Amino acid sequence: MSGSHSRTDKLGLVLRRLRDPGPRSRARLAEELDLSRSAVSALVAELEERGLVRSAGTERGGVGRPGTTLELDGRNVCGLGAEINVNHVATVALDLGGRVVVEHRESLDASRLDAGEVLDRLAALVARTDDEVRAAGAQTIGLGVGVAGLVDRTRDVLTLGPNLGWRDVPVGAELRGRLGAAFPVLIDNEGNLAATAESGPGDPARQDILVIYGEVGLGGGIVADGRLLRGRQGYAGELGHMIVDPGGRRCGCGRIGCWETVCGLRALMDAAADPDDPVRDPALSLDDRLAEIDRRATLGDTRTVAALDQVGGWVGVGAAILTNALNPGSVVLSGYFAGLGPHLRPAMEQRLAAGVVAPHVGGTRVEMSTLGFAAAVRGGALAALETVFEDPTLVARPRGAAVSGGAR
Amino acid sequence: MSGSHSRTDKLGLVLRRLRDPGPRSRARLAEELDLSRSAVSALVAELEERGLVRSAGTERGGVGRPGTTLELDGRNVCGLGAEINVNHVATVALDLGGRVVVEHRESLDASRLDAGEVLDRLAALVARTDDEVRAAGAQTIGLGVGVAGLVDRTRDVLTLGPNLGWRDVPVGAELRGRLGAAFPVLIDNEGNLAATAESGPGDPARQDILVIYGEVGLGGGIVADGRLLRGRQGYAGELGHMIVDPGGRRCGCGRIGCWETVCGLRALMDAAADPDDPVRDPALSLDDRLAEIDRRATLGDTRTVAALDQVGGWVGVGAAILTNALNPGSVVLSGYFAGLGPHLRPAMEQRLAAGVVAPHVGGTRVEMSTLGFAAAVRGGALAALETVFEDPTLVARPRGAAVSGGAR
Numbered sequence: 001m002s003g004s005h006s007r008t009d010k011l012g013l014v015l016r017r018l019r020d021p022g023p024r025s026r027a028r029l030a031e032e033l034d035l036s037r038s039a040v041s042a043l044v045a046e047l048e049e050r051g052l053v054r055s056a057g058t059e060r061g062g063v064g065r066p067g068t069t070l071e072l073d074g075r076n077v078c079g080l081g082a083e084i085n086v087n088h089v090a091t092v093a094l095d096l097g098g099r100v101v102v103e104h105r106e107s108l109d110a111s112r113l114d115a116g117e118v119l120d121r122l123a124a125l126v127a128r129t130d131d132e133v134r135a136a137g138a139q140t141i142g143l144g145v146g147v148a149g150l151v152d153r154t155r156d157v158l159t160l161g162p163n164l165g166w167r168d169v170p171v172g173a174e175l176r177g178r179l180g181a182a183f184p185v186l187i188d189n190e191g192n193l194a195a196t197a198e199s200g201p202g203d204p205a206r207q208d209i210l211v212i213y214g215e216v217g218l219g220g221g222i223v224a225d226g227r228l229l230r231g232r233q234g235y236a237g238e239l240g241h242m243i244v245d246p247g248g249r250r251c252g253c254g255r256i257g258c259w260e261t262v263c264g265l266r267a268l269m270d271a272a273a274d275p276d277d278p279v280r281d282p283a284l285s286l287d288d289r290l291a292e293i294d295r296r297a298t299l300g301d302t303r304t305v306a307a308l309d310q311v312g313g314w315v316g317v318g319a320a321i322l323t324n325a326l327n328p329g330s331v332v333l334s335g336y337f338a339g340l341g342p343h344l345r346p347a348m349e350q351r352l353a354a355g356v357v358a359p360h361v362g363g364t365r366v367e368m369s370t371l372g373f374a375a376a377v378r379g380g381a382l383a384a385l386e387t388v389f390e391d392p393t394l395v396a397r398p399r400g401a402a403v404s405g406g407a408r
Numbered sequence: 409m410s411g412s413h414s415r416t417d418k419l420g421l422v423l424r425r426l427r428d429p430g431p432r433s434r435a436r437l438a439e440e441l442d443l444s445r446s447a448v449s450a451l452v453a454e455l456e457e458r459g460l461v462r463s464a465g466t467e468r469g470g471v472g473r474p475g476t477t478l479e480l481d482g483r484n485v486c487g488l489g490a491e492i493n494v495n496h497v498a499t500v501a502l503d504l505g506g507r508v509v510v511e512h513r514e515s516l517d518a519s520r521l522d523a524g525e526v527l528d529r530l531a532a533l534v535a536r537t538d539d540e541v542r543a544a545g546a547q548t549i550g551l552g553v554g555v556a557g558l559v560d561r562t563r564d565v566l567t568l569g570p571n572l573g574w575r576d577v578p579v580g581a582e583l584r585g586r587l588g589a590a591f592p593v594l595i596d597n598e599g600n601l602a603a604t605a606e607s608g609p610g611d612p613a614r615q616d617i618l619v620i621y622g623e624v625g626l627g628g629g630i631v632a633d634g635r636l637l638r639g640r641q642g643y644a645g646e647l648g649h650m651i652v653d654p655g656g657r658r659c660g661c662g663r664i665g666c667w668e669t670v671c672g673l674r675a676l677m678d679a680a681a682d683p684d685d686p687v688r689d690p691a692l693s694l695d696d697r698l699a700e701i702d703r704r705a706t707l708g709d710t711r712t713v714a715a716l717d718q719v720g721g722w723v724g725v726g727a728a729i730l731t732n733a734l735n736p737g738s739v740v741l742s743g744y745f746a747g748l749g750p751h752l753r754p755a756m757e758q759r760l761a762a763g764v765v766a767p768h769v770g771g772t773r774v775e776m777s778t779l780g781f782a783a784a785v786r787g788g789a790l791a792a793l794e795t796v797f798e799d800p801t802l803v804a805r806p807r808g809a810a811v812s813g814g815a816r
Contacts, residue, residue, distance in 0.1 A: 231735025233771045238732040241765035324646040327639025357649035
């Protein structure tokens with residue numbers, strides 16, 4: 001390892017290797033990181049003091065004598081994730097190992113509230129989540145906020161949120177002002193955060209994926225070689241506004257035929273039900289409305305099945321365009337697509353296969369997210385936790401920690 | 409620098425730093441690569457012996473005393489590039505510094521010849537190019553071949569070339585058999601190789617680009633963070649078969665409305681001229697036919713201008729779809745688009761701006777390639793030269809080279 005790595009870098013590298021690939025001995029860390037055994041022991045001791053690493057039994061079959069296996073701990077540190085969407089605001093707290101500590105979701109109709117009210121509601125939910133983290137004996141290290149719209153990350157501003165009806169809202173500054181928070185707040189597009197959550201951290205089968213995140217709108221992200229593709233100004237992944245149906249409906253962004261006009265939630269609901277049908281009532285919980293769509297489809301209701309086929313087909317049309325360009329390992333259907341996946345899948349896969357020129361769809365598989373609507377908010381928490389891997393010394397030593405190895 | 413780097417790796421790292429960022433002193437190399445001065449001197453001596461590096465005057469204003477500036481030499485080693493396209497076969501030899509040593513292009517109508525005849529013609533051209541490299545006192549290190557179609561790189565097989573009319577042609581094995589070559593032969597999609605050439609090597613302004621390569625068909629490549637995006641099975645960049653005009657014309661691949669049906673050369677020619685017009689005569693040189701189109705457009709011929717507007721608009725439609733997904737720093741128009749760029753650009757930029765949801769087109773600029781049809785063949789040569797940066801010891805010491813520093 002280069003002499004130019006700082007101690008902080010080395011602490012982070014040790015911590016990352018205990019996350020992905022996973023638990024291992026000091027000897028193995030020393031070998032893999034090209035460091036001396038004593039250097040690794042000192043780094044591990046500091047990580048243990050900070051409660052980030054713990055022992056997990058004895059490793060056999062490795063290089064040299066069996067040693068104590070170390071694993072990620074980090075129950076005393078949480079990253080918070082939050083999401084501002086048209087139908088809800090949500091938060092989650094994840095500890096360093098990715099375990100959910102608390103989560104909240106609150107339905108609302110953001111298109112009928114002004115931005116200030118929505119931000120008030122979210123700030124209150126974040127404050128409550130942070131209180132619960134502290135009550136559980138942990139420390140909040142940061143907050144990652146996903147918003148349904150285009151984000152200029154250099155200015156922390158949502159420049160355009162067609163479905164929220166927002167334009168140039170300084171979400172970062174507004175939330176920081178409301179929270180007076182002792183932790184950093186970062187803002188990102190919800191599709192990017194959903195893609196972050198779907199790809200890992202460190203899931204080897206999910207390092208080259210295209211994530212399509214269905215909501216009222218449609219977002220997503222592209223992960224190539226394990227890294228989220230951001231593009232020149234951070235606007236990569238604006239999949240919902242690819243024009244796929246030039247003769248079609250007008251989108252919230254003002255264009256005609258954007259992908260989200262044919263496969264966002266609104267398109268599905270319009271096709272599946274009459275205006276007075278309860279599944280289209282925004283006052284009811286979205287989960288309940290989607291459960292009802294699922295129930296009708298399972299029972300074979302003709303209109304519902306036709307609507308899901310139509311939407312699934314359009315998901316496949318757009319996915320085929322992007323698969324020709326990207327040849328991803330998987331197309332991951334997330335957000336509302338995940339729950340209705342079994343009904344959407346046949347038409348989606350048929351159109352995907354028909355639209356991709358590479359033999360056997362270029363090996364690209366279709367996968368359903370297991371996170372669904374929780375993907376973006378989890379991605380926000382994971383983004384906040386990344387700061388710990390960049391600088392583990394951000395996590396305070398617990399009061400009363402022993403000089404070494406005390407944080408068990 | 410890690411002790412796990414082999415001597416070969418270190419030779420390659422020194423060589424790469426002299427290519428990008430560029431000429432520098434031994435002292436600066438030592439500092440940047442975290443190596444001792446004496447280690448760098450020994451590595452440089454070996455690279456000098458192999459004729460890959462030479463002195464280029466004295467550096468001032470750097471760290472420490474002024475030292476001799478070193479630069480890439482490599483006039484004694486060439487990478488060959490070749491291309492199999494519908495209208496031509498071509499070759500080029502580039503030396504290590506990227507200078508053209510020889511180049512050849514031979515018009516043909518590949519759609520009327522069988523694959524064996526085309527491969528015979530290309531092999532003869534490669535052999536001639538290799539002879540000329542040797543006559544110039546240099547050594548051919550490898551050959552990179554771009555083909556107009558889908559390439560399974562694991563098997564060196566062109567699986568599908570819709571415009572060539574080829575299917576499952578083992579181009580690699582066929583060429584190796586014909587050449588009996590003493591150098592490695594690699595096969596790739598021509599769009600990928602064009603993107604490789606357009607992005608560098610090492611051009612800092614070209615590390616996040618979308619390259620659209622216009623030919624009879626349409627190919628391209630995506631470079632993100634300086635790396636060509638390949639995808640799961642190497643089929644990324646199949647831009648020509650993204651469906652953009654679902655109600656349109658049938659493509660050579662069998663689908664309806666692929667991007668190349670509205671902006672490949674054939675679409676332009678069909679729109680610009682009657683069937684008996686000489687610009688549509690495949691027996692004439694393509695350069696001459698394109699020069700005639702350019703001349704007519706410059707004179708304001710209504711039909712030609714309308715055809716170029718129409719094609720330019722479609723280039724913009726497809727580019728907008730991909731720009732929403734990728735937010736590249738630049739969209740680079742290469743192949744035939746480059747020569748006709750001034751005529752295509754207004755309609756192209758108008759449709760691009762209209763189709764991209766990010767403010768100010770997300771900062772994405774439109775650039776015209778300076779390589780044109782030569783992009784793919786140059787990319788093949790650059791790919792062949794990469795092997796020298798991976799292992800500089802592949803380049804033989806010239807006979808009579810001094811033990812150290814003699815290869816000036």
